Amino acid sequence: xxxxxxxxxxxxLAVWVAAPLLPLLVWAFTGRWVYPALxxxxxxxxxxxxxxxxxxxxxxxTGTSLALALATALVATVLGALxxxxxxxYRPPAAGLVRLVxxxxxxxxPFALAVGVQEVFVRAGLADxxxxxxxxxxxxxxxxxxxxxxxxxxxxxxxxxxxxxxxxASRYAVLRHVTLPALAPALLAAATLAFLVSWSEYxxxxxxxxxxxxxxxxxxxxxxxxxxxxxxxxxxxxxxxVPPVVLxxxxxxxMRRHRAVWAEADPSATAPGPSPSTTPGIDR
Amino acid sequence: xxxxTPSRTRGLLLAAPALAVVGFAAAAxxxxxxxxLADGLGRGWxxxxxxxxxxxxxxxxxxxxxxxxxxxxxxxxxxxALAVVGAVSGSRRGxxxxxxxxxxTLAVPHLLAAAAFGLLLSGAGxxxxxxxxxxxxxxxxxFPALVGGPGHTAVLLTYVWKEAPxxxxxxxxxYTPAVxxxxxxxxxxxAGRLSRLRHVTLPLLAPALTEACLLVFxxxxxxxxxxxxxxxxxxxxxxxxxxxxxxxxxxxxxxxALALAVVIxxxxxxxxxxxxxxxxxxxxxxxxx
Numbered sequence: 041x042x043x044x045x046x047x048x049x050x051x052x053l054a055v056w057v058a059a060p061l062l063p064l065l066v067w068a069f070t071g072r073w074v075y076p077a078l079x080x081x082x083x084x085x086x087x088x089x090x091x092x093x094x095x096x097x098x099x100x101x102t103g104t105s106l107a108l109a110l111a112t113a114l115v116a117t118v119l120g121a122l123x124x125x126x127x128x129x130y131r132p133p134a135a136g137l138v139r140l141v142x143x144x145x146x147x148x149x150p151f152a153l154a155v156g157v158q159e160v161f162v163r164a165g166l167a168d169x170x171x172x173x174x175x176x177x178x179x180x181x182x183x184x185x186x187x188x189x190x191x192x193x194x195x196x197x198x199x200x201x202x203x204x205x206x207x208x209a210s211r212y213a214v215l216r217h218v219t220l221p222a223l224a225p226a227l228l229a230a231a232t233l234a235f236l237v238s239w240s241e242y243x244x245x246x247x248x249x250x251x252x253x254x255x256x257x258x259x260x261x262x263x264x265x266x267x268x269x270x271x272x273x274x275x276x277x278x279x280x281x282v283p284p285v286v287l288x289x290x291x292x293x294x295m296r297r298h299r300a301v302w303a304e305a306d307p308s309a310t311a312p313g314p315s316p317s318t319t320p321g322i323d324r
Numbered sequence: 325x326x327x328x329t330p331s332r333t334r335g336l337l338l339a340a341p342a343l344a345v346v347g348f349a350a351a352a353x354x355x356x357x358x359x360x361l362a363d364g365l366g367r368g369w370x371x372x373x374x375x376x377x378x379x380x381x382x383x384x385x386x387x388x389x390x391x392x393x394x395x396x397x398x399x400x401x402x403x404x405a406l407a408v409v410g411a412v413s414g415s416r417r418g419x420x421x422x423x424x425x426x427x428x429t430l431a432v433p434h435l436l437a438a439a440a441f442g443l444l445l446s447g448a449g450x451x452x453x454x455x456x457x458x459x460x461x462x463x464x465x466x467f468p469a470l471v472g473g474p475g476h477t478a479v480l481l482t483y484v485w486k487e488a489p490x491x492x493x494x495x496x497x498x499y500t501p502a503v504x505x506x507x508x509x510x511x512x513x514x515a516g517r518l519s520r521l522r523h524v525t526l527p528l529l530a531p532a533l534t535e536a537c538l539l540v541f542x543x544x545x546x547x548x549x550x551x552x553x554x555x556x557x558x559x560x561x562x563x564x565x566x567x568x569x570x571x572x573x574x575x576x577x578x579x580x581a582l583a584l585a586v587v588i589x590x591x592x593x594x595x596x597x598x599x600x601x602x603x604x605x606x607x608x609x610x611x612x613x
Contacts, residue, residue, distance in 0.1 A: 049411070049418065053425040060440035060485065061432070063450045067443055075448040075464060076456045119342040126338025130331050138339055141346055146539065147592055148349060149546035151563050152585035155570060156352030159359055179349045182342055240433030243548045243567070257435050264439040264553055277439050284431040 061281070067274035087271035091279070097254055102279060105239060105255040108170070112177040112238035113231040119178075120185025120230055121223070128193035139190070146183045153179060154247035161248065168250035176244045181234035188233065192226025225295050232291045236284055256280050353589065360582035373579035377587070385559030387587070393476060393561060394545035397483035398537050404484065405491035406533070409499070410521055413507070423496050426489035434486060438553040441482045445470040445554075471554050478554040479561075483544050491536040498532030530606050538599035542592045562588055 067073070071084030091098040123142055127135050157176050161167040166175075200222070204214045220227070242257040249255075260276040263269060363370040377383050412418030432440075444450050447464035449471075455461045470477040503525065510524045551561035560568070562584065570581035 046415075046418070050421055053421060056485070057425050057428050060437065060444050063443055064440045076453045078450075078453055078457055119345065123339040123342035126335035130335025130338070132332050132335030132339070135335070138336070138343065142339070142342055145346060145349055147542045147596055148353070149542075149563070149585065149588045149592060151546065151548065151566050151570075152353055152356055152589045153349060155359075155582060155585050156354070156356035157349075159355040160348075160352050175345075175348070178345055182345055186342060236431065236433075240435065242435050243563075247567075247570070257433065260435055260439060261549065261553070264435075264442060270443055273439055274443065277436050280433055280436045284433070285428075288427070288431050 064274045064277050064281075067270050068278045070271050070274075073270075084271075087269075087275040090272055091275050096259075098256075098259060098276070098279070101254045101256050101259050104170070104253060105257070106283070108174055108177060108245075108255065109235045109238040111174050112181050113235040115174075116178055116181040116185045116234035117189075117227055117231045120182060120189045120234075121227065123186050124189035124193045128190055128196070129198050139186075142186045143183045145179050148179070150180070150241075150243045151247075154244040157244075157248055167248075168252040170249075170253050173245055173249045173253045176248050177238040177241055180241070181237040184233040184237065185230035188230040189223070189226050192223050192230075196222060225298055228291055228294060232287055235287060239280075239284060356582050356585050357589075360579055360586050362579050370579075373583040376580055377583055382559060383565060383584070386562045386565045389476070389559050390545055390551075390562035391591070393479060393483070393551065394541050396480055397487055397544040398541045400480070400484050401487035401491050401540055402533060402537055404488040405495055405536075406526075406529075408488075409492060409495045409529075410525065413499070413521075413525060419496060419499070422492060426492040426496070429486060429489040430493060432486070434482075434547060435549040435553075437482050437486050438550045441478055441485070442471055442553060445478045445481070447471070472556055474556050476551070476555050476561075479551050482550050482554060487540045487544065491533070491540065494532050494536040495529055498529050503528045527606075527610070531603055534599055534602050534606065538595060541595050545591060545595075546588050 066080065068087060069083050069085060070080040071082040071086055073080035090096055094100075123138075126132060127139055132138065154176065157172070158167060161169075161172050166172040200218050201214050204218050205211075209217070240257065241255075242261055245253060245255050246258060246261075249258075256276065256279060260273070260280055263273045263276055360373050361369055361371065363372060408422060412422050442449070446452070447467055447469070451470075452461065452464055452467040455467055456463065461467050468477070469475075470481070472478075506524050506528065507520055510520045515523070546563055548561075548563040548567060552564045552567070555561055555564065559565075566581055566584035566588065569577050569584065572581075
């Protein structure tokens with residue numbers, strides 16, 4: 041009875057996750073699938089060939105998306121780490137308020153931010169440029185890295201750094217052998233989230249990029265909204281979906297290994313750390 | 325170890341670059357608000373953009389629609405997440421499976437979810453084909469207009485599909501060993517499953533639930549992709565209407581679009597205030613005056 045209940049639960053979860061995604065995967069390899077057939081009339085990789093055609097801009101857009109997301113992940117993680125370090129280890133005046141201010145951008149409506157930024161950029165001559173788009177992606181990504189790294193620093197002991205310095209380690213050696221290893225899981229989780237925020241961003245890219253900056257979500261939206269070409273929509277969907285899945289899988293695997301290593305050395309080191317379960321809002 | 329004043333200001337210095345990014349965002353929002361208060365040529369001060377919004381029937385339909393989409397998505401997502409978390413609360417493995425499934429959907433970008441649900445729910449979509457195979461409909465026209473229909477059903481379904489897992493992850497994160505210990509204690513003292521849920525689990529998860537609801541509401545109220553792809557053409561959700569106005573070739577529409585941005589921001593600010601009040605009450609209820 042109990043076993044049957046559990047199996048039903050797992051099946052329901054699987055259906056929930058797969059219901060929209062599985063048809064997408066089938067559509068991506070479909071040549072003809074006319075209503076009311078339940079299975080495709082024929083399978084083909086034509087849509088993939090189309091995606092490989094340079095005229096469709098898919099490869100270039102994937103490159104732009106990756107570059108933007110990696111840049112956002114790097115900058116947001118560094119800024120988030122610095123801010124978290126300042127807030128947690130040095131307890132500056134008004135630390136609570138600063139924390140609130142840094143987290144507030146999760147609530148900012150993307151449309152309002154985009155049109156405001158466009159007003160700024162038009163004045164500063166930054167409009168319709170990749171650098172401007174990267175700067176806008178940074179705003180919604182930052183709260184996640186700050187939140188995750190505050191969690192990471194919560195279990196961090198500044199005395200480890202001081203001890204290493206006393207023993208003659210250079211600043212660089214301390215960063216390389218003490219700070220970064222201790223914060224590795226939090227840094228990784230933060231960078232993953234920031235990457236996802238930028239990778240999924242559509243509206244602000246469209247409005248601030250002014251049509252000059254083309255990313256994968258822009259192509260996906262245009263195809264899904266206008267073309268009626270389901271197979272091509274599905275191919276773009278799969279291309280949008282695969283990097284986050286690979287990233288999440290890799291991050292989870294690395295964190296498991298890291299946890300195992302640290303658990304042996306010092307059980308307390310991982311306990312308050314930012315396990316991915318403390319990271320809300322992957323999708324904002 | 326206590327840290328003295330000089331290094332306390334150093335803490336602020338470390339936070340300065342991140343604060344600069346937020347300052348940039350705040351300046352951008354202020355400029356947008358300023359632009360909404362200009363006349364049609366973008367000069368001077370005028371409330372005409374807001375007066376025009378009130379007169380436009382398309383726009384007066386958008387605000388209630390977006391409020392409806394956001395509150396329904398939030399309520400259904402929260403109820404689903406609570407039910408699921410409550411159902412597996414007893415088992416460690418159940419929680420792990422739930423966490424994995426919720427995480428899998430969190431990684432899916434909203435735009436992709438919209439495209440996928442479009443393929444699933446449209447007139448010629450898979451669900452419509454299944455309905456025809458089962459003999460319930462004769463063709464795509466018979467199938468209820470989930471996509472692009474006046475009920476915005478596909479929009480709501482997509483939001484629940486994306487946000488219920490989000491609320492679930494937030495609740496599971498708040499489901500600490502301490503909460504489990506209190507549940508065990510209540511059970512030892514003879515509390516049943518339901519009364520444990522009502523008097524122990526729910527009150528302890530309430531702060532996380534409030535926070536999750538605010539984030540879901542703010543997001544679903546302001547997001548563009550899903551209603552733009554799956555919603556009806558009239559009335560359109562507020563962000564869709566705003567983007568349309570912003571892109572219009574008429575220069576005079578610009579203050580109107582900026583005014584809509586301000587309206588969206590104000591609604592979210594109100595929701596955030598309400599959530600803050602609820603959180604404070606919850607805290608007081610738990611710790612006493």
